[in-house]
Amino acid sequence: MSILNFGDLDSLDKIIAVDTATVTVRVDELELLKKIQVNRLVALRSAKAGQHLIGIVSRITRKADSTSSTQTSTVEPENEFPENNLVRIALIGTLVDKEGVTENVFKRTLETVPEIDADCFSLEGERLTNFMKVISDVRGEGPQLHLGRYALDEGARALLNGNRLFQRHAIVVGSTGSGKSYTTARMLDQISELPQANLILFDTHGEYRTLQGDAFRHLRIAGPGDIGENRGIEDGVLHLPYWLLGYEALVALFVDRSDQNAPNQAMLMTRCIVDAKRATLDPEGHRDILNNFTIDSPVPFDIEFVRDELTNLNQEMVEGARGPKQGPYFDKLSRLISRFEAKIFDRRLGFIFRPPESCMEMNWLEVMAHYLIADRAAQDDVKGGIKIIDFSEVPSDILPLMVSLIARLVFVVKQWTLPVYRHPISLFCDEAHLYIPERTAADSADEISVGIFERIAKEGRKYGVGLVVISQRPSEVNRTVLSQCNNVVAMRLTNGEDQSVIRRLLPDSLGGFGDLLPILDIGEALVVGDASLLPSRVVVSQPRFKPSSTTVEFWDKWQLEEAVSDTSNAVRSWRRQSNAT
Ligand SMILES: Nc1ncnc2c1ncn2[C@@H]1O[C@H](COP(=O)(O)OP(=O)(O)OP(=O)(O)O)[C@@H](O)[C@H]1O
Ligand SMILES: [Mg+2]
Known part of the structure; x- marks a missing residue:
């Protein structure tokens, strides 16, 4: 069944000019023209039966009434058609109804060129959802990774291919406060629905403590405050001796x-x-x-x-x-x-x-590895699933050493696991520029950390270890690791250097999308890569559990009557190097 079953009535209008990869359509009905927007997707009926050409609206012009001569002269010279109400469309690929046994296949090639007078349809609502499903190859039943809605069309759900997103690594980037942590929490929300979910999130600020439920385990890296206390992994304290x-x-x-x-x-x-x-x-x-x-x-x-x-x-x-x-x-x-x-x-x-005595036993490593690597369905009291590891009490200079130690442990254990028993695990690296930096001093802890993550980025796919690199400064994250990430979720990026790093990862034939980076709204993302062949602008839905990363409302707080500061506790915690009460 073709997903694009348009009736003739849906047609926007007829094509009046065709170039190798662009077509111009004249839309006479003003109401229809108003509905069309730049960057919207359209389908053109191809000369070959069972095929549609897909294009992106790149320009809409509504020429002034020809009776007013002063305005006609202001029309740009490149707009060479005498008619009004023109829509220019850049062709980007072909949708084939059936190829072999597979239905609805999208190709990034133009198999034919549309004929003059061919019909042209706008892709909206259900059809857009279905088309985007084809693009991201989301087939089959079962829960989907539902990130949000398309900015172009509120009615269309944005679904990502969960296999491709996690297999070939992903990056989530955006300036501070653009919504990376929310997007991460949204993904975790969706993942937590899966009975055998398995991932580790490195939480450098303790932002994700709010994520609660059966699927989530919270662990805290032992900090200076834990010396001499006999707290172990059963108490949610993870020692790294x-x-x-x-x-x-x-x-x-x-x-x-x-x-x-x-x-x-x-x-x-x-x-x-x-x-x-x-x-x-x-x-x-x-x-x-x-x-x-x-x-x-x-x-x-x-x-x-x-x-x-x-x-x-x-x-x-x-x-x-x-x-x-x-x-x-x-x-x-x-x-x-x-x-x-x-x-x-x-x-x-x-x-x-x-470390406490128990960490010096031979079998401790097994217990700990099991805790970290177990999936949700683990039969014992471990109950793996989504493991959120809080690094907020770890001194910043040894953060890279500690994070990479866990990453290495996961990778090595997976390497030594027989392929039949390899259950895939994803490592979510929030604030990745802190421990996978681009610049490192030779033989430093940073360099060791980068080495381990580079290795996972290059070889992890084979062992079922995926990376999700999350950072506000992509230009400060190690390039080798970035270049291995085949999926990009880019939120608003204001810094020019960061933008150019991300632009380079976007397919160039689709040009204009990079220009959107600085003007995306909070919570809006450009998604492109293996999991979504065409860049799409997605409004990320709010997660069920919001990370505690709320932006402080300065002006509002300054207006409060009562004082809220608690300096003495802060100083006490600083001395004890622990927030625990
Ligand atoms: N999808 C969304 N829908 C609505 N509001 C959002 C969304 N994403 C983020 N916000 C708002 O933006 C604020 C900051 O978001 P978030 O903490 O995710 O930013 P961030 O990119 O992780 O920043 P940082 O780099 O500083 O960690 C949130 O507290 C929330 O109010
Ligand atoms: Mg964040």
Whole structure:
């Protein structure tokens, strides 16, 4: 069944001029002309049966009455037709009713050119919804990802293809306050309807605490306020102990790369950590682990053991020909040791270096990975689903390290999962410019984080790990990661640099859409990519649970009679590094 079953009465009017990719239509009826708007979609009956050409209205001109000579002369010269009421349409593709066994196929090529006098119809309401469904390849039954409505036509629902959107990564961009968090919450709303939903949202500001319901789990990264408290994952507190850090992260934390002795220091530290990890393992019971052991093996180890080993090496005396002499590293590690101690005793980092006992058990990793990766249907008390991880109490300089640690964990576990058991998971990265930055210092924590996200962006699709990068500064987000995102949800963008980054991701044959970026309304988005072949302007519906990101009404608040500030609690929380009461 063709989705474009127009009757002859629906026709706008006849085509009066045809070019390779543009046509001009004359619309005599003023009422009809008023209904047409620039950027609206139209269908033209093609000479071939079962095909329609699809176009976008690029210009509408209503020439003044020819009796008034003064006004006729103001008509632009390019408008060469003597008639009134012209609509210019840029052709963008062909809709074929049936191709092979598939019905309604849209192609970005022009299979024919419309004939003069062919009929032309405006795509509205139900037909527009159906056409957009074809564009985004939303077929089949079941819940759809319903983002909102099309700006062109309130009556048409904007549906996205949930497979394509999450498979090939997506970005949500827009200046501050343009509605990214709301759009994210709207997507989560729709996803939460699915019985086996599975995603992790990195919530850097604790904005998404308001999302409640069966599908949502809230976890908080342990912060300085959790040192010494015995709170675990059952209480919604997620510890990320030091032994989870990979080789690069450990070196970035402990070794000062500008030190001329740095390669030696990294090598010795590696050796000591490997020894410490081996010491934890039982030679018999863990033989299979020991046989394939590397510095990156996720095995708990005693950090004091490493410090003692380094101290020993730093003081070691060896037998020489003429009695004891200084060992090869004598006094060469003093700087490394003091840096090492500074870190492990730094209270700010205490939640990494002083985790509760339970985090030092071998099986803890399994429990935690299960919590993070489980889908909603997990049979036990874990009940995965949409996991919202609150990073708001994590010091900003180690945020990249912590976020990427979780991303890496998810990716590595997925890599080691047999394909039949791989349940897809999506990582939503809010405020991504903070931990996937474009500019990084060599060997810094930022660089490690970028490396991990680049890897996921490039290879994640194969393992069922998708990224949704959310940022207000796309120009500050790593380019490699951005270039791998095949879907763009762009909200209002005012900054020129950011606009040009996004423009480059829009298909150029459709030109004008980039110009919309600065004039989109709050909550309006341009959606384009795998999940929607034609850029479409969508008014995002309000989410069921609104993120707590409300824009503060300065003027209104300043008019209140009562004071509302609570500075002393703020200062107390700052000192305790925790908002918990
Ligand atoms: N779809 C929408 N419909 C109606 N109002 C909206 C919509 N999206 C956003 N708003 C309004 O805009 C405000 C800011 O939105 P939001 O917090 O999503 O912005 P943001 O882009 O995430 O900003 P930031 O970059 O600062 O995090 C909201 O509090 C809400 O009042
Ligand atoms: Mg936000």
